[in-house]
Amino acid sequence: MRIRQLLVKTLREAPAEAELPSHRLLLRAGLVVPLAAGLYCFTPLGWRVVRSIERIIREEMNRSGALEVHLPALHPIELWEQSGRAALMGQTLFRLFDRKEREFALGPTHEEVISYLASRAIQSYRDLPVTLYQIQTKFRDEPRPRGGLIRLREFTMKDAYSFDTGWDTLDASYDAAFAAYQRIFRRAGVPVIPVAADSGAIGGKDSQEFVFLTESGEDTILLCPGCGYAANAEKAEFVPAPAVPGEPAPMERVHTPGRRTIAEVAEFLGVEPRQTLKAVFYKADGKPVFVAIRGDLEVNEVKLKNALGAREVEPMDEATVRELGLVAGSASPVGVSGIPVIADRSAVDSPNLVGGANEPDYHLRNVNHGRDWQATLVAEIALARTGDACRTCGQALETRRGIEMGHVFKLGTLYAEKMGVYYLDEHGERRPCVMGCYGIGVERLLAAIIEANHDADGIRWPWEVSPFDVHVVVIGAGEAAVDAALSELEQALQRSGLEPLIDDRDESPGIKFKDADLLGMPMRVTVSPRALERGGVEVRDRATGETRVLSPADAAAAIAAARSKAIEAGR
Amino acid sequence: MRIRQLLVKTLREAPAEAELPSHRLLLRAGLVVPLAAGLYCFTPLGWRVVRSIERIIREEMNRSGALEVHLPALHPIELWEQSGRAALMGQTLFRLFDRKEREFALGPTHEEVISYLASRAIQSYRDLPVTLYQIQTKFRDEPRPRGGLIRLREFTMKDAYSFDTGWDTLDASYDAAFAAYQRIFRRAGVPVIPVAADSGAIGGKDSQEFVFLTESGEDTILLCPGCGYAANAEKAEFVPAPAVPGEPAPMERVHTPGRRTIAEVAEFLGVEPRQTLKAVFYKADGKPVFVAIRGDLEVNEVKLKNALGAREVEPMDEATVRELGLVAGSASPVGVSGIPVIADRSAVDSPNLVGGANEPDYHLRNVNHGRDWQATLVAEIALARTGDACRTCGQALETRRGIEMGHVFKLGTLYAEKMGVYYLDEHGERRPCVMGCYGIGVERLLAAIIEANHDADGIRWPWEVSPFDVHVVVIGAGEAAVDAALSELEQALQRSGLEPLIDDRDESPGIKFKDADLLGMPMRVTVSPRALERGGVEVRDRATGETRVLSPADAAAAIAAARSKAIEAGR
Structure with a gap:
C-alpha cells in the first residue's frame, strides 16, 4: 500500500500534555485521533495493529478451548441490581433510559450478562467445563481517563468466563486461561509478570494480574528478590517488624505539648515508632470507623474495605471528626465509644504502646489491648512497603511501578448463585456453577506494546502486531x-x-x-x-x-x- | 468440534411470538438468546456465522480499496448539534450524561464522528479519494424492535464513508461501494435488488437500497415489469391517471346528505374518484398543514415531509381540527385561510373537481385551482400503488414486500460543510469534500440469510457463512x-x-x-x-x-x- 492512500499524517512533536512515550508515539505516528476525554478514533494505520492484537488473542483463546460469543453492551439495570453491583460500581457505571423510561447500564464488564446467557445454555454437568469469551466494547466512566490508551472510557476488552462443576476443575480452566495469557503477551512483545491481586469486593478466591513493569505505570508492585513473590500493593502480604517485648506496665498520662505526629511524639518520648499506636478515621459506606494500627505502619484501604465488607472507604470528613469529638493528633481507642474500632493485628500484638489521650497535647504510655481498649474487629490491614519482610522468605521486598495488562480471577459460586447459573449433577441435583473470569484490555495492550518497543526515533513493532x-x-x-x-x-x-x-x-x-x-x-x-x-x-x-x-x-x-x-x- | 462442547441447545418449537421463519430458526437452532427488547446474546454457534459475515464484508470492502477504521460509540452531543441531527433523530437517539454532566449520544450512525476524524486526516486533494469503513456497534432506540434480528436496538453495522474532490469522482466511489455490496450479498446467499430510495431529511443526491424481496418484509417496493424500474414506496414515482378534461365550469354548491368519503360522494354525484378533490390534515413539526390531493390518490407522507423540509409529519389531532374549524368529510381548500395549503400536482392540473363545501352534508362541483383556491406550495406528494403507471415506460407497477439489506447514498457536501471536512485543491483553495455513505446491518443480513435459505426442516447455510x-x-x-x-x-x-x-x-x-x-x-x-x-x-x-x-x-x-x-x- 502507498503511504498516501493510508491517510498517514505524522507529527514532529506530540502535544505537551502527552507524557507517556506510548501516548506521544500514538499521536506522532497518527495511529489515533482523540475525540474527547478517554475516547479515541483509530486511523487505518492504528486499527491494523488493533486487528493484529485481536487476531493473536482469538488464536490463543481458541487454542485454549474457549468459545467466542457476543453479548450486548446495553444491559437492563435489573441484572446489575440482581448481582448487587449497580450500587457498587457507583459513578463508573454509565446509566441511561430508553424511550419507555426503562433504565439500562452500558456494560463496564459482563459477568451479569454472561451469567444470564449461561443460565440458559448450561443444563447438565455434561455441558461443563466451558469457557466463553468475547472481544467487545466496555464503557467505564473513569474519573481520570489518562495516558492516551492506558485508561479509556470506551475500550475493547477480551473478557472470558469459565464455568465448572467444582473448584478442582476451575483450577484447570484458570490454568488454561493463565497459559493463554502468557502466550498472548509473549507474541505481542510485552514482558509481563503475574502478581497476586486483591479479589475485591466481588469475593472469590485466587486472583492474579499480569503486570508490565514500567516506571510510567500507575500500579505499585511489591517484589521479593529472594523467593520471587510478587503482589500488587493492595494485596501484598508481609511480616511487620517485631514488637518490642515486655510485660504490660501501668498506663500513664504524659504531657506532649505541640506533638501531634507519630514521629514527633516518638522522638519526644524517646520510643520507636513501632512502640506507638496510630489512630486513623474513616467512613465506610458512610458510617464512621476508628482504625488503630501500630505507628510504624500505614493502613491499606483496600484490605480495610475487604475486612469490613464495605463497598467504599474514604477518610473521615472534618465535620464528622468534630461531631464525634475525636482529637486528631492525640486520638486513641482508649475510652472511645459509639464507633467501631478496627485494629490491625500489629496494634493488638504489641504491648506498652504510646497512644493518644483523646485530649490535645496529652498522650498515654503503656497502652495495652484487652486491658485498656478492645477492638471491634482485628484484621491484617497494613500496607506493604519497600523494605518490609517477605512473608515467605523474609527478604526485604522491593517496590516497582507497573501497568496491569490482564487479570485472571477465580470467582467461585457468587455470581452463579445470584444470577441463577446452575447445572444438574450426575445425581440430578441442582448445583451452582463455579466460575472464573479473565480479562485483557486491547487498547491498553497496544499502548504497552509501544511502551515496551520503542526508542528515541519511534516505534519498533514486534512482527506479529506490526501494521x-x-x-x-x-x-x-x-x-x-x-x-x-x-x-x-x-x-x-x-x-x-x-x-x-x-x-x-x-x-x-x-x-x-x-x-x-x-x-x-x-x-x-x-x-x-x-x-x-x-x-x-x-x-x-x-x-x-x-x-x-x-x-x-x-x-x-x-x-x-x-x-x-x-x-x-x-x- | 463436538456438539456438546459447543453448548448447542436446539428447540423443537419456537416461542409463539416469533413469527418470521428466521426468528423461529434463530431461536430453535440456539444461535441467539434474547436479553431484552431488541437486544440479543449470540451463542458460540450463532457468533461463528456473524464472524463469517464480517469476514466476507471485510474482504470485499478491502478489495474495493476502502480502509478500515474504528470510531467510538460514545459521541459528544455537540457533534450531533453541529450537524443538526440531535433534534432530527428524536427519541431514536440514546442520550446519557457522564459524571461531569457532559451529555453524550450513543452513535446510531457515524457521519458526524467520521467527519471529525476526516477533518483531521484529510489535508489536500492528494489525500483523495478515500473510503473509510468500520464494523462497529450502533445503538438506536427503535419504537418497535421486531422480527428477531431484523430490527434491533443494538446491532453491528458495516458503515463506510467516501470522501471525494467532486461529484464526478464521488460517482466512482459510489459505484465501487455498490459493486462491493453486490458481491457481499451474492457470497452471503441473499438475492437482492437495488431500488431507488428516498434521500431523506439529510439531503443529498442519489440513494439506493439493496432489498431482499420477501413476503415477511416490512418495506413496500414498487417494481416495473416493463423497464425494471424499482423504488421503495417512499420514493417511487409514477404517472397518475389523466384528468378528465374540460373547460372550467361555474362552481356550484350541492347537497350531499351523509356522504363523507370520496367513494360515497363520487357515487352520489355520478363522477369518478379522479374527479374529486381530497383534503387531508397534518401537522408538520407541530404546525398545521392542509393537504389537497385528487380523490383517487393517497398522500405519501415522506414526500410531503421532504416537500415541506420538515423533520416530522403526523396526522392532525382532532383538537386542532376542531380549533381550526375544519370539517372532516366535507373539507376543501376553497375559502380556507390561516393555514398553508400544500397541493399535489394532480389537484392543480385537474379541472372541475368535486370538493368539500366546508360545511357538513354539502360539497362543491367544478372546483378549479387558481380560480377557486390557491395552493401555498405545489409538489408531487402522491403515493405510488399497485397498477399505477411507470413513469419511464408506462407499464403498470407491481408491489412487493422486502427487507432493506443495505443502503448507498450520495451525501454531497452537506456534512463536510457543517462538520468542517475541507481539502486544499491544486490551486491551494479550500473546498468541502464531497461525501458518500454506505451501510450494511450485519445481524439483519444474518436473518435474511436464513429467510432466503431454509426449508421446513431447518436452515440451509450457504457454504461461505456456514458455522x-x-x-x-x-x-x-x-x-x-x-x-x-x-x-x-x-x-x-x-x-x-x-x-x-x-x-x-x-x-x-x-x-x-x-x-x-x-x-x-x-x-x-x-x-x-x-x-x-x-x-x-x-x-x-x-x-x-x-x-x-x-x-x-x-x-x-x-x-x-x-x-x-x-x-x-x-x-
Missing part, C-alpha cells in the same frame, strides 16, 4: 532503474507473503527516513539510485540498525526469514 | 468399526481444510438427524454400522437431499469439491 512487514522508502521515483527495482521488489515481497508500506511521496529522503523510524515497521527497504549503484536495495533492521544491500529477490527472502525466525521465537 | 462445513452424525459410538471410521473421516476432513461439527451424543438417530437438518450445515455425514456395511459413510447434501455412500477419504474429497464449486459459483 506492515516492510517500510519501503523510494528515492528517485520516476527514474527507470528505480521504478524497475521497486516493481521487482513488490513482486518478490508479494510472493513471500509480505505486506509493504511504500513511501513514494515527493518528500526529502530525510523526512521519509524519519517517518520510517517513527512508524516502526520491523524492516526498512530503500530503493534509490545510490543503493542500486551498490548492487541492489538497502535493507535495514529497525531494531538493530543493521544494514545490507541485496537484490530485490534476496531482500524479500531475507525479510521473510527474519520474520519467521522472530515469530517462531515469540511463540 | 461448520460438515455435520457428522455418529451412530454406534464405541463400536470399534464406527470409531475407526470416524477417526479416519476426521483426519481426511482436516487434510481437506474442512471443519466438522460432530454429534456423538447419546441420543436417538432420529433426534440427531432432526438436529442436523435444523442446524443446517451444507453436508451431513453419517458414520454408522449400517453405512459401514454398505461400504463407507453416508454423505448427504442438505440442500438437494442427495445421498451417497463413500469411503471416509472420498467423502472428504467430495465435500471439499462441492464446497469449492459452490463458493466459486457465488463469487
Whole structure:
C-alpha cells in the first residue's frame, strides 16, 4: 500500500500534555485521533495493529478451548441490581433510559450478562467445563481517563468466563486461561509478570494480574528478590517488624505539648515508632470507623474495605471528626465509644504502646489491648512497603511501578448463585456453577506494546502486531532503474507473503527516513539510485540498525526469514 | 468440534411470538438468546456465522480499496448539534450524561464522528479519494424492535464513508461501494435488488437500497415489469391517471346528505374518484398543514415531509381540527385561510373537481385551482400503488414486500460543510469534500440469510457463512468399526481444510438427524454400522437431499469439491 492512500499524517512533536512515550508515539505516528476525554478514533494505520492484537488473542483463546460469543453492551439495570453491583460500581457505571423510561447500564464488564446467557445454555454437568469469551466494547466512566490508551472510557476488552462443576476443575480452566495469557503477551512483545491481586469486593478466591513493569505505570508492585513473590500493593502480604517485648506496665498520662505526629511524639518520648499506636478515621459506606494500627505502619484501604465488607472507604470528613469529638493528633481507642474500632493485628500484638489521650497535647504510655481498649474487629490491614519482610522468605521486598495488562480471577459460586447459573449433577441435583473470569484490555495492550518497543526515533513493532512487514522508502521515483527495482521488489515481497508500506511521496529522503523510524515497521527497504549503484536495495533492521544491500529477490527472502525466525521465537 | 462442547441447545418449537421463519430458526437452532427488547446474546454457534459475515464484508470492502477504521460509540452531543441531527433523530437517539454532566449520544450512525476524524486526516486533494469503513456497534432506540434480528436496538453495522474532490469522482466511489455490496450479498446467499430510495431529511443526491424481496418484509417496493424500474414506496414515482378534461365550469354548491368519503360522494354525484378533490390534515413539526390531493390518490407522507423540509409529519389531532374549524368529510381548500395549503400536482392540473363545501352534508362541483383556491406550495406528494403507471415506460407497477439489506447514498457536501471536512485543491483553495455513505446491518443480513435459505426442516447455510462445513452424525459410538471410521473421516476432513461439527451424543438417530437438518450445515455425514456395511459413510447434501455412500477419504474429497464449486459459483 502507498503511504498516501493510508491517510498517514505524522507529527514532529506530540502535544505537551502527552507524557507517556506510548501516548506521544500514538499521536506522532497518527495511529489515533482523540475525540474527547478517554475516547479515541483509530486511523487505518492504528486499527491494523488493533486487528493484529485481536487476531493473536482469538488464536490463543481458541487454542485454549474457549468459545467466542457476543453479548450486548446495553444491559437492563435489573441484572446489575440482581448481582448487587449497580450500587457498587457507583459513578463508573454509565446509566441511561430508553424511550419507555426503562433504565439500562452500558456494560463496564459482563459477568451479569454472561451469567444470564449461561443460565440458559448450561443444563447438565455434561455441558461443563466451558469457557466463553468475547472481544467487545466496555464503557467505564473513569474519573481520570489518562495516558492516551492506558485508561479509556470506551475500550475493547477480551473478557472470558469459565464455568465448572467444582473448584478442582476451575483450577484447570484458570490454568488454561493463565497459559493463554502468557502466550498472548509473549507474541505481542510485552514482558509481563503475574502478581497476586486483591479479589475485591466481588469475593472469590485466587486472583492474579499480569503486570508490565514500567516506571510510567500507575500500579505499585511489591517484589521479593529472594523467593520471587510478587503482589500488587493492595494485596501484598508481609511480616511487620517485631514488637518490642515486655510485660504490660501501668498506663500513664504524659504531657506532649505541640506533638501531634507519630514521629514527633516518638522522638519526644524517646520510643520507636513501632512502640506507638496510630489512630486513623474513616467512613465506610458512610458510617464512621476508628482504625488503630501500630505507628510504624500505614493502613491499606483496600484490605480495610475487604475486612469490613464495605463497598467504599474514604477518610473521615472534618465535620464528622468534630461531631464525634475525636482529637486528631492525640486520638486513641482508649475510652472511645459509639464507633467501631478496627485494629490491625500489629496494634493488638504489641504491648506498652504510646497512644493518644483523646485530649490535645496529652498522650498515654503503656497502652495495652484487652486491658485498656478492645477492638471491634482485628484484621491484617497494613500496607506493604519497600523494605518490609517477605512473608515467605523474609527478604526485604522491593517496590516497582507497573501497568496491569490482564487479570485472571477465580470467582467461585457468587455470581452463579445470584444470577441463577446452575447445572444438574450426575445425581440430578441442582448445583451452582463455579466460575472464573479473565480479562485483557486491547487498547491498553497496544499502548504497552509501544511502551515496551520503542526508542528515541519511534516505534519498533514486534512482527506479529506490526501494521506492515516492510517500510519501503523510494528515492528517485520516476527514474527507470528505480521504478524497475521497486516493481521487482513488490513482486518478490508479494510472493513471500509480505505486506509493504511504500513511501513514494515527493518528500526529502530525510523526512521519509524519519517517518520510517517513527512508524516502526520491523524492516526498512530503500530503493534509490545510490543503493542500486551498490548492487541492489538497502535493507535495514529497525531494531538493530543493521544494514545490507541485496537484490530485490534476496531482500524479500531475507525479510521473510527474519520474520519467521522472530515469530517462531515469540511463540 | 463436538456438539456438546459447543453448548448447542436446539428447540423443537419456537416461542409463539416469533413469527418470521428466521426468528423461529434463530431461536430453535440456539444461535441467539434474547436479553431484552431488541437486544440479543449470540451463542458460540450463532457468533461463528456473524464472524463469517464480517469476514466476507471485510474482504470485499478491502478489495474495493476502502480502509478500515474504528470510531467510538460514545459521541459528544455537540457533534450531533453541529450537524443538526440531535433534534432530527428524536427519541431514536440514546442520550446519557457522564459524571461531569457532559451529555453524550450513543452513535446510531457515524457521519458526524467520521467527519471529525476526516477533518483531521484529510489535508489536500492528494489525500483523495478515500473510503473509510468500520464494523462497529450502533445503538438506536427503535419504537418497535421486531422480527428477531431484523430490527434491533443494538446491532453491528458495516458503515463506510467516501470522501471525494467532486461529484464526478464521488460517482466512482459510489459505484465501487455498490459493486462491493453486490458481491457481499451474492457470497452471503441473499438475492437482492437495488431500488431507488428516498434521500431523506439529510439531503443529498442519489440513494439506493439493496432489498431482499420477501413476503415477511416490512418495506413496500414498487417494481416495473416493463423497464425494471424499482423504488421503495417512499420514493417511487409514477404517472397518475389523466384528468378528465374540460373547460372550467361555474362552481356550484350541492347537497350531499351523509356522504363523507370520496367513494360515497363520487357515487352520489355520478363522477369518478379522479374527479374529486381530497383534503387531508397534518401537522408538520407541530404546525398545521392542509393537504389537497385528487380523490383517487393517497398522500405519501415522506414526500410531503421532504416537500415541506420538515423533520416530522403526523396526522392532525382532532383538537386542532376542531380549533381550526375544519370539517372532516366535507373539507376543501376553497375559502380556507390561516393555514398553508400544500397541493399535489394532480389537484392543480385537474379541472372541475368535486370538493368539500366546508360545511357538513354539502360539497362543491367544478372546483378549479387558481380560480377557486390557491395552493401555498405545489409538489408531487402522491403515493405510488399497485397498477399505477411507470413513469419511464408506462407499464403498470407491481408491489412487493422486502427487507432493506443495505443502503448507498450520495451525501454531497452537506456534512463536510457543517462538520468542517475541507481539502486544499491544486490551486491551494479550500473546498468541502464531497461525501458518500454506505451501510450494511450485519445481524439483519444474518436473518435474511436464513429467510432466503431454509426449508421446513431447518436452515440451509450457504457454504461461505456456514458455522461448520460438515455435520457428522455418529451412530454406534464405541463400536470399534464406527470409531475407526470416524477417526479416519476426521483426519481426511482436516487434510481437506474442512471443519466438522460432530454429534456423538447419546441420543436417538432420529433426534440427531432432526438436529442436523435444523442446524443446517451444507453436508451431513453419517458414520454408522449400517453405512459401514454398505461400504463407507453416508454423505448427504442438505440442500438437494442427495445421498451417497463413500469411503471416509472420498467423502472428504467430495465435500471439499462441492464446497469449492459452490463458493466459486457465488463469487
